Amino acid sequence: MALQIKGVTKKFGEFTAVNNLNFTIPEKEMFGFLGGNGAGKTTTFRMILGLLDPTEGEIVWNGNKIDYASSSLIGYLPEERGLYPKLKVRDQIVYLARLRGMNKGKALKELEYWLDRFKVPEYIDKRVEELSKGNQQKIQLIASMIHKPELLILDEPFSGLDPVNVEMLKDAVIDLRDSGTTIVFSSHRMEHVEEMCEHLCIMHKGSPVVEGKLKEIKRSFGKKNVSIRADFDLSFLDSYPGVTKVKTTMEGKILQVTGEDVAASIIRDLVPKGFVRKFELEEPSLTDIFIEKVGAAYE
Amino acid sequence: MNKFWIVLSHTYISKLKTKSFIITTVIMMALVLILSNMTNILKAFGSDEQEQVAVIDQTGDHLFDSYKAEVEAVNDEITIIASQDEGNVEKKVTDEEIRGYLLLEKDVNYGLKGTYKANQISDSLISNDLFLALSHLKSKRTASELNLTDQQIVQLNTPPAYETIALAENAKSEEDLNQARGLVYVLLFVIYFGVLMYATMIAMEVATEKTSRVMEILISSVSPITQMFAKILGVALLSLTQMILFFGVGYVSIKRNLTDMNEGFFAIFGFGNTNISTIIYAIIFAMLGYLLYATLAACLGSVVSKIEDVQQMISPMTMLVVIAFLIAMFGLGNPSASYITITSFIPFFSPMIMFLRVGMLNVPFWEIAISIGLLIATIILLGIVGARIYRGGVLMYGSSKSLKSIKSALQLSKKK
Ligand SMILES: Nc1ncnc2c1ncn2[C@@H]1O[C@H](COP(=O)(O)OP(=O)(O)OP(=O)(O)O)[C@@H](O)[C@H]1O
Ligand SMILES: [Mg+2]
Numbered sequence: 001m002a003l004q005i006k007g008v009t010k011k012f013g014e015f016t017a018v019n020n021l022n023f024t025i026p027e028k029e030m031f032g033f034l035g036g037n038g039a040g041k042t043t044t045f046r047m048i049l050g051l052l053d054p055t056e057g058e059i060v061w062n063g064n065k066i067d068y069a070s071s072s073l074i075g076y077l078p079e080e081r082g083l084y085p086k087l088k089v090r091d092q093i094v095y096l097a098r099l100r101g102m103n104k105g106k107a108l109k110e111l112e113y114w115l116d117r118f119k120v121p122e123y124i125d126k127r128v129e130e131l132s133k134g135n136q137q138k139i140q141l142i143a144s145m146i147h148k149p150e151l152l153i154l155d156e157p158f159s160g161l162d163p164v165n166v167e168m169l170k171d172a173v174i175d176l177r178d179s180g181t182t183i184v185f186s187s188h189r190m191e192h193v194e195e196m197c198e199h200l201c202i203m204h205k206g207s208p209v210v211e212g213k214l215k216e217i218k219r220s221f222g223k224k225n226v227s228i229r230a231d232f233d234l235s236f237l238d239s240y241p242g243v244t245k246v247k248t249t250m251e252g253k254i255l256q257v258t259g260e261d262v263a264a265s266i267i268r269d270l271v272p273k274g275f276v277r278k279f280e281l282e283e284p285s286l287t288d289i290f291i292e293k294v295g296a297a298y299e
Numbered sequence: 300m301n302k303f304w305i306v307l308s309h310t311y312i313s314k315l316k317t318k319s320f321i322i323t324t325v326i327m328m329a330l331v332l333i334l335s336n337m338t339n340i341l342k343a344f345g346s347d348e349q350e351q352v353a354v355i356d357q358t359g360d361h362l363f364d365s366y367k368a369e370v371e372a373v374n375d376e377i378t379i380i381a382s383q384d385e386g387n388v389e390k391k392v393t394d395e396e397i398r399g400y401l402l403l404e405k406d407v408n409y410g411l412k413g414t415y416k417a418n419q420i421s422d423s424l425i426s427n428d429l430f431l432a433l434s435h436l437k438s439k440r441t442a443s444e445l446n447l448t449d450q451q452i453v454q455l456n457t458p459p460a461y462e463t464i465a466l467a468e469n470a471k472s473e474e475d476l477n478q479a480r481g482l483v484y485v486l487l488f489v490i491y492f493g494v495l496m497y498a499t500m501i502a503m504e505v506a507t508e509k510t511s512r513v514m515e516i517l518i519s520s521v522s523p524i525t526q527m528f529a530k531i532l533g534v535a536l537l538s539l540t541q542m543i544l545f546f547g548v549g550y551v552s553i554k555r556n557l558t559d560m561n562e563g564f565f566a567i568f569g570f571g572n573t574n575i576s577t578i579i580y581a582i583i584f585a586m587l588g589y590l591l592y593a594t595l596a597a598c599l600g601s602v603v604s605k606i607e608d609v610q611q612m613i614s615p616m617t618m619l620v621v622i623a624f625l626i627a628m629f630g631l632g633n634p635s636a637s638y639i640t641i642t643s644f645i646p647f648f649s650p651m652i653m654f655l656r657v658g659m660l661n662v663p664f665w666e667i668a669i670s671i672g673l674l675i676a677t678i679i680l681l682g683i684v685g686a687r688i689y690r691g692g693v694l695m696y697g698s699s700k701s702l703k704s705i706k707s708a709l710q711l712s713k714k715k
Contacts, residue, residue, distance in 0.1 A: 076516060099517070
């Protein structure tokens with residue numbers, strides 16, 4: 001079983017925020033949601049959680065609609081961060097955890113564990129308004145996953161954090177996935193999705209433009225990158241058949257080619273011309289795919 | 300249901316611990332203490348020192364001691380001193396060493412004659428008490444001269460029975476009405492302030508949760524209806540705590556001064572023998588009124604996006620409460636007026652106005668039942684609509700123009 005999104009459309013009046021979304025998010029996996037601003041990610045999450053009702057279609061988790069009866073199985077980190085500013089971290093987390101069906105003692109123990117893990121045990125008696133924004137975010141992430149939910153929804157969990165904290169929080173989320181939680185998260189950072197997700201979906205203006213397994217998306221994208229460094233002039237490659245994009249750097253060129261056969265023919269042509277210091281065939285990055293797909297949709 | 304209690308106890312406890320709550324409670328308790336001890340305080344301020352009055356006993360019957368006892372029984376703040384020399388005491392009076400002096404003589408016609416001399420006769424309080432004491436003394440002397448038994452003395456002193464009865468059917472007797480008016484007046488104030496204060500507290504609470512954006516987490520784990528009513532009841536519990544504290548303090552200190560109270564100026568408020576049913580109706584109507592306005596306040600609080608907008612947003616609600624209160628105040632003088640009868644059935648007014656009628660008149664029970672029924676129906680209706688506004692409202696972060704945002708909140712929570 002899994003999280004199934006079946007033909008979901010959401011309209012705000014005349015405006016269509018999400019248009020005919022159809023896919024399945026497998027269990028115990030991390031699923032990435034990409035898309036520009038206003039693409040409809042947050043709206044989709046709110047529909048998954050039942051905060052908004054879809055105009056059409058339905059969303060089911062393990063065969064059932066998500067409602068308040070299942071709230072102890074669900075975790076949510078909203079995009080707009082916020083906690084009670086005047087409450088101490090302890091009271092805050094214990095309250096939120098109890099609303100997710102945990103008992104007080106268990107919640108406190110878990111809270112201590114997570115604060116230790118995030119290297120901020122001294123925050124337990126601080127009021128939230130005294131913490132920096134990034135540290136508040138740690139507290140909020142704890143609030144969303146302290147009850148070990150089966151389904152965790154994170155709306156841009158890593159935005160606004162320094163690199164050390166990003167790694168720390170990423171590790172925590174990956175641990176949770178390994179212990180069996182299904183995680184859906186949105187991000188504007190391609191590398192996070194590329195690094196952590198097996199499946200993903202790229203949305204644009206409410207419609208999914210790319211959806212599926214990361215590896216397959218890359219393979220079916222077809223195009224690859226070739227990066228070359230050589231001791232001679234490479235300008236003949238700018239108009240080489242099968243080369244779709246050229247980027248000239250200080251040391252050489254990075255080409256986007258339509259397939260491996262083009263790369264093979266390039267290397268054959270290069271070798272007779274002189275010494276080739278570097279020739280590397282790379283998978284396309286998610287950024288390439290995103291720019292191409294979303295960019296194409298813009299046109 | 301379980302979550303209901305978690306939200307309720309969280310609302311209650313976290314509010315209970317806030318500084319502002321503790322401070323207002325303490326201040327109000329002090330106010331109650333001061334009010335209920337008013338008579339004592341006035342006394343304390345009125346006369347720090349004992350008033351001294353000299354008595355020159357020229358009766359030859361050695362009446363000084365018994366007269367002194369009578370005066371002290373009437374007013375223990377007057378100290379009587381014995382004197383023989385009129386010239387000497389007169390000088391003391393002009394020097395303001397003592398308040399005045401009383402010349403006690405025998406009189407053929409009256410038996411006893413007192414002449415009180417003081418700088419200013421406008422000081423009638425002391426003079427009255429001296430006269431009263433003298434009358435008592437005279438009655439006793441006369442009684443013993445006539446060889447009356449104690450029982451005969453009591454009979455002589457018992458005033459006749461006297462009563463006023465209103466002939467109109469649903470009117471209370473004049474005495475009842477005056478007493479009821481005082482009590483109803485005070486309770487109307489309590490309802491008015493209570494409803495306004497606690498409903499505003501609800502609106503602020505909801506708006507705070509919304510503007511601090513913790514709301515989205517909350518509504519993803521607890522249904523809006525549960526949340527809304529748990530909060531409303533949490534604050535109701537808080538108000539009960541406060542009321543119990545106020546009335547407890549008031550009751551204890553009134554009890555201590557009960558003797559003063561019955562005679563003193565508190566008698567006008569009818570506190571001496573309070574009408575239990577009036578108080579019970581006050582509690583019922585205060586609770587229902589609170590529920591109605593608190594539900595309204597929760598909806599209004601859920602559509603604002605800035606905490607500063609709360610006051611503006613709830614101002615229509617505040618207006619309703621104020622209008623109801625004003626109508627009730629006008630009705631206090633003439634509770635059977637037709638505008639009072641009509642408004643006592645209109646849900647947003649009925650908590651105060653039906654209470655006014657119940658407290659002042661003998662209203663048939665079916666009228667009370669209809670009014671309460673209408674009120675409860677409105678509360679339920681408002682609760683259902685309110686929960687939808689709440690659900691949509693908390694996801695909305697636009698400008699907050701009352702009607703428009705309520706409409707879009709409803710739209711946002713719509714199914715299709
Ligand atoms: N309550 C609402 N009423 C009307 N339109 C809305 C509402 N909520 C969202 N929208 C619109 O729906 C679209 C999708 O918004 P959404 O918040 O889902 O985007 P997003 O992908 O999360 O964007 P971002 O990356 O900026 O967070 C936007 O154009 C937004 O204006
Ligand atoms: Mg978003």
